[in-house]
Amino acid sequence: MRSFNNVMIRYLAGRAIAFIPILLGVSILIFSAIRLVPGNAIVAMLGTEAGMLTETQRQSLEAYFGLDKPPIEQYFIWLSGVVRGDLGLSARFGQPVLQVILSRFPVTLQLALMAMAIALTIGIPIGVLSAVKHNSFIDLVGRLLALLGLAMPGFLLGTLIIYVLSVYFRILPNSGDFVTFADNPSRNLSQMIFPAITLGFSFSASVMRTTRSAMLEVLGQDYLRTARSKGLTEQVVIRRHALRNALIPIVTIVGVEMGYLLGGTVIIEEIFALPGIGRLVFNAISQRDYALVQGIALFVAFNFVVINLIADLIYAAIDPRISYAKET
C-alpha cells in the first residue's frame, strides 16, 4: 500500500507540474487573440458615440480600462496578479473576475452533469442493445436514433421544446427568473430539465455509437466464450465482462465532452436564458472585457486538464493493465 501511495503522489505531482506550461500557453494565446481583434472596451461601451470623445476623454477612458500601457506590460501585470490568485477586475461587472466566474459556473456545471446523466442513461443501454442485437431491427432503430441525435442542431431542438411548452402547455419554467438549486430545488430542476434534455439528446448519440462499436469489439473476444462456458448468464456476461471492458472509449468521449460542456454552451444558454459560463464569455468577448475573457479561458483550460486527469485515473481504476508506476 505504501508503494501505491508513493506512486500516486508522484504521478499526481508530475501531472500537476505539467499543468503550468499548458495554462501559461493558453494565457498567452488568449491574451494576444483578444487584443488582435479590432475594437476595444471603449468602442464596445460607447459604440459610434466613441467618435465624439475628445483626446483627453479618450485618454481618461484608456487609463480607466488599463489600455494605456503597452500590451507586454499589461500581460505581466495581469500574470503577476494571476499567480497571487487575483484574476483581475471585470470592466463590465465591476467585480473580481474570479467571483464573476464562480457565480456563473455552478449553472454550467449543473447543466453539464444533468446532460451527461441523460446522455449516459439513454446512450449506454441503447448502445449495448444495438451491439448485442447487432444487425437486427432493434439495431436499426438504435442507429437511426443516434443519427437523429447527431443531425439535429441543438438550437432547433431547444427552440422546438420552448415553442411546444409555451404554446401548447402555456408554461415556460424559465422566463428569465432563474433560481439556483440551493434556493429552490424543484423549481430549479424544472428550469434545467429542458436544456439538459436538449444537450443530452445530441450527446447521447455519440455515447450510443461509441458504446455500440466498443461492445461489438469486445463481444467477439475469447474471454467472453470462457465466461459463458463457466455457466454465467448472458446478462452477467454482458454487464460484468463485456461492458466493463468496453468502458474505456466511453470514458474518453465523456471526458472530452464534459470538458467542452464545462466551457459553457452559448446557444443553449441563450435560448433557455441560463446564466452560465457560455453566455458570460460570449458577452465578455463582445464587450472586449479583456480580464474576464482571459480569466474564463484559463478557467476552462484548467477544467480540461483536471477532467483529463480524472479520466486517466478512472482508466487506471477500471483497467488493471494500466499502471502509472514507473519501472524501477
Added chain:
Amino acid sequence: MRRLLLIGIIALLAGSLGMTWAQDSGNVLVMARAADTTGLDPHTQTAFASFRLLELIYEPLVNLNAELVVVPSLAETWTFAEDGKTLTLNLRQGVTFHNGADFTAEDVVATFNRILDEDTAAAARANYLNIASIDTPDDFTVVFNLSDPDVPLLAALATTNAAIVDSADIESGDVATVANGTGPFSLENWTPDQTTTLAANADWWGDGPQVDGIEIRIIPDETSILAALRAGTIDFALLNDPLVATLLVDDPTIVLNRVPSIAYHVLRLRGAVPPLDQLEVRQAISCAIDRQEVLDTASLGEGVVTGPLTMAAFALPTDELFCYQKDLAKARELMAQAGVEGFTLKVIAANAEPPTAESEATNIKAQLAEIGITVEIESMELSVYVDRWLAGDFEAAIALNGGRPDPYTMYARYWQSTGNLNNVAGYSDATLDELMASGRAETDPEARYNIFADFQRHLAEQAPWTWLYVGYEYTAQQPYVSGFVPSPNDSILSLAQVTLDR
C-alpha cells in the same frame, strides 16, 4: 441498484414537469428584454439598452413627450433671453433623491460641471460646449450663460446623458455605483445580464407610479421572449427584431405596440472615396434605389420611407425630396454623365445590429446591379464595424442611427465641416455649414422650420447618404397592462403610469 436509479430519475423528471408555477407577482410589472444596460452612470452610458433602464431612475431638467415636444421634468419653466445667450430654468421644488437628499440648483451645477469635465468621458459633452458658466441666483433657479446662441440646447437637455445627479455622489465619486436619482423608480438590485429589480419611488413628484415595482429580466433570445409572452409568464417586453415582432401582429392574446421611430436606416456613402466623390454617381445611387422595396424586403414593410429628418415637427414629405421615386433611366443617365461605366462598391454591415442590416444590404446589392454597380457586402461583428467606421475606413456602410428630437443636435456632428464625425460622413459644403449655423441660432420657429426644410432638400440632392426608412419601436404586453404610451424615441418612461388590471 440500476432499477432504483432509473426510478429515481423518472420521479425527478415527473416531479419537475408536473409543476406549474403560479405567476402572481402581485402588483409588480415583469418586463423582459434581450439586452441589458452596460453600466449605471447616466452620463457615460450611450447604448439604447442602457437608456431604457436609466431613464426610469434618473431625470433630466426637461423631457420629451410622445410628440417629441419638450415638457417639464426637474425644471418647471424656462426662458431664453432675447439674444439667445442665456437660458433661465426654474426648478421644481420639494423633489428628493432616492436616498432622501434634497434636489436643488447646486445639484444641477455639479452635474453639468461633471459632464463638461473631460475626465468623466461623457460622450454627450459635445452638445453642451456652449455653456460658458452657470449661475444660481437662488436654490431653485439656474441660469446657463452661453458663449453662442444655442436654441437646440433645450432639446439637447432632454436626455438621460444630462440627468441630474446628487452633488454629494459626485463628490464621493460614487455616481457609477449608487444609482441615486430622482426618477419614478429606484434601483433595488442589479445582477448584470440577468435581472434588475426596481422599486416604485413613493415620493416621486409626478403622477404615479401605479405599480409597486418593475422586475426586468434579460432573455437573450427574442423568440424566447415571445414564448414567455405566450406562456403568460411576463407582462411586458421590449422587442428589437421586426421579424419576431411581426409574429404578434395577428395574435389575439398579446398586445403589440408600434410607433414609427426617429432612428433611421441609411446607406452611408463616403464622398471622400472615388468615384463617390462625383455628385452624379451619388445621385445615381439615390435614384436607383427603391426605398420601399428595401423596407419591404428587410423589415417586411414594417416602417415608413424617410428623408434626412425623421422627427414629425420637421420632416418633409418625401415627394419633395430629390429622386425618392425609383428612376432607373435617370440613374443610368447620371452614371453616363459622370463617365463611370460601373464599379465595385464595398458595403460594410454589422451582423445583427440592426437585425435587418444584412437583408438591407442584400436588397440594395440587387438593385444597384441594375445600374452596373457591383456591391460586395462585408459583414462583421459590431465592435469591429464600429472600429472601422470611426476610422472612416469604409466606402459605404449600412447603419441604423439614433435620431434626436432636434435637427441641429441630430446632425451637427456629421454635416458641419468642424463636426466630430464629419470625416466619417465624408462630405461637407458651405451651404450645409451655413444652414447648420443659422439653425443653431434662429429663435423664430417658422424661420427655423424653413431653414431645416432647405437643409433636407439640399442633403437629398447632394446625396452623400441614401436615407432609407424608419422602422417601428416595438413593445409587447399582456392585455391587462394599461396606460403604456409608446414614444418615437423608444422611451419607456410611461411605465410610471402603467397599471396591472388582472
